[in-house]
Amino acid sequence: MRAGKIFVQDLVEHKILERVASIKVDLYGSLALTGIGHGTPNATLMGLEGELPETVPTETIISRVQDMHDTATITLNGAHRIRFNPDKDMTLHCYESLPQHPNGMRFTVFDVNGDMLATNEYFSIGGGFVVNEKTQVAHGENVFYRDSKHDPMHTSSSSAVGESADKSSAGPAAAEPAQMDERTQQDLVTAALPFRTGKDLIELCEREGLSIAEVVYLNELQWRSREDVIDSAYRIWNVMDDSIRRGCLSTERKLPGRLNVHRRAPHLYQNLMRGIYGTVAGQGLLSSASNAQGALSDGQTGVLDDGAMSGSAYSASSLLGTALTSTQRNELSGVFKRRQRARRPVLPQLDYLSVYAIAVNEENAAGGRVVTAPTNGAAGVIPSVLKYHLEFLSEDPSRDILEFLFTSAAIGMLYKRGASISAAEMGCQGEVGVACSMSAAAFAAVMGGTPAQVENAAEIGIEHNLGLTCDPVDGLVQIPCIERNALGAVKAVTAAQLALQGDGSHRVSLDQVIETMRQTGHDMMSKYKETSQGGLAVNVPIC
Incomplete structure (x- = not known):
């Protein structure tokens, strides 16, 4: 979406938007192979109509795209209507990639005579980041996004904004298209406390006597005011929290797509408590957790009480390989007492953690708005761990929201600089693995960990996600993505707890x-x- 928006604003800057009569859109590599399941075509079209992920009315995306199919037109930047048939003018190159990155796309516009006016290639490199080479206009002049000066020293631009899971659409394009507030290579600022590696970051914290969150905060102040920094962080959390709320309270039974996956968050939420959002959250959650914990002894009798043995498929005779005598049956019944239903959760607080993560990712799968943290496919891990902390443990939520988000951001920067947060390059270790690491570090920080302990938590969080593959069934961000976020959140809390039990020193950095x-x-x-x-994508039947 952001790439499309950048391109149409480039057309405005070049003063050629009104001359455009048609447009061709090409999606390459991973964007093409999983694009439909990920909602990439719809998001791209919304960007070309001038929408931004933060503001597009997600509930109207589907109807707007359908209108494009019906009328064979598109309204560029919300102002210039041209002919456009999505079935013919948007091409998915499933077995071709652009050399710069697996997630590539190209936009090309033509005049009424079919002559090319402008073209550009964009690359989605993960985390809502879009990079592009210089826009090539017909006469060969290079002009940079939102910069009227033609400076040959700067030939590319990038934007880094949370690309919400808005793979849905907005109502009729507004007459006044949304404005972008982007930093280009022309106006990047110098960080007050720069760091490139984890080692740099820890040494910086120790030398200056700062926490990791404080380092990030001071760097942000180099280009924004204190109020802007804090307000932006709270806005991010509000979107995260709202995605949890919408996921928990959704009345939809199934997620979009051919897999017919049922939404689980509403049912899990109802089972855990009545009214997460209608009571004093901390007291309500802790009370529910306490009640659930007190019920653990119900029905626990006998030496072993394994609920897995109560299923109809279980057969003592098949287990032993022979028919049982009455004496043997009496012996078994004296040892194993079968229950008619499974026990209540042993660790109910972790169930809240899981339902938060599942709620966010079900919203993502349904085309709702989420925060890219660090990617849409891993968008449930950070919100769920932060929500868990605020509901169960926090004594100062306002402070902890800032410390959690700033700390996780610092760790995310290390991955973006040292590796990648794109599943098209790293597999899911670059998505849920990185989200787990970011969350583990942030959770350790708000629990009072030192910078060394925070770095240790981040290391544990990623070490045990190495090699994680990204193989979404039918290209949908559902299987295994939704459950994997829940497991990533639980693993993050465990990693932080392990790190907090040490002094920060560890063998692997x-x-x-x-x-x-x-x-x-x-x-x-x-x-x-x-x-x-x-x-899983080739071993799990779609129908």
Whole structure:
């Protein structure tokens, strides 16, 4: 979506938008192979109509795209209507990739005579980041996005904004298209406290007596005011929290797509408590958790009380290989007492953690708005761990929201610089693996960990996600993505707890594991990197 928006604003800057009569859209590699399941075509078209992920009315995307199919037109930047048939003018190049990155796309516009006016290629490199080469206009002049000066020293631009899972659409395009507030290479600022590696970051914190969150905060102040920094962080959390709310309270029974996956978050939420959002959250959650914990002893009798043995498929005789005598049956009944239903959860607080993550990713799968953290496919891990902390543990939510988000951001920067947060390059280790690492570090920070302990938590979080493949069934961000976020959240809390039990010293450094992840992603076959050509994607029947 953001790439499309950048392109049409370039057309405005070049003063050629009104001359455009037609447009061709080409999606390459991973964007093509899993694009339909990921909602990429719809998001791209919304960007070309001038929408932004933060503001597009997600509930109207589908109807707007359908209108494009019906009328064979599109309204560029919300102002210039041209002919456009999505079935013919948008091409998915499933077995071709642009050389710069597996997630590539190209936009080309033509005048009424069919002559090319302008073209550009964009690359989605993960985390909502879009990079592009210089826009080539027909006369060969290079002009940079939102910069009227033709400076040959700067030939590319990039934008980094959370690309919400808005793979749905907005109502009729507004007459006044949304405006972008982007930093280009022309106006990047210098960080007050720069760092490139985990080692740099820890040494910086120790030398200056700062926490990791404080380092990020001071760097942000180099280009924004204190109010803007804090307000932006709270806005991000509000979107995260709202995605949990919508996922938990959804009345839809199934997610879109051919897999017929049922939404689980509403049912799980109802089973856990009545009214997460209608009571004093902390007290309500803790009370429910306490009640659930107190019920654990119900029905627990006998030496072993394994609920798995109560299923109809279980047969004592098949287990032992012979028919049982009455004496043997009496002996078994005295030892194993079968229950009619499974026990209540042993760790109910972790069930809240799981339902938060599942809720977010079900919203993502349904085309709702989520925060790219660090990617849409892994968008449930960070919100669920932060929500878990705020509901169960936090004594100062306002402070903890900032510390959690700033700390996780610092760790995310290390992965983006040292490896990648794109599943098309790294597999799911670059998505859920990185999200787990970011969450583990942030959770350790808000629990009072030192910078060294925080770095240790981040290292543990990623070390045990190395090699994780991205093989979504039918290209949909549903199987295994939704459950994997829940497991990533639980693993993040466990990693933080392990780190907090130590003094921060550990044998394997975060930098070493980031480099290992980079090498692993490079060596991983492309069929395991967001192409739906291997793994679960080919072994799980669609129908």
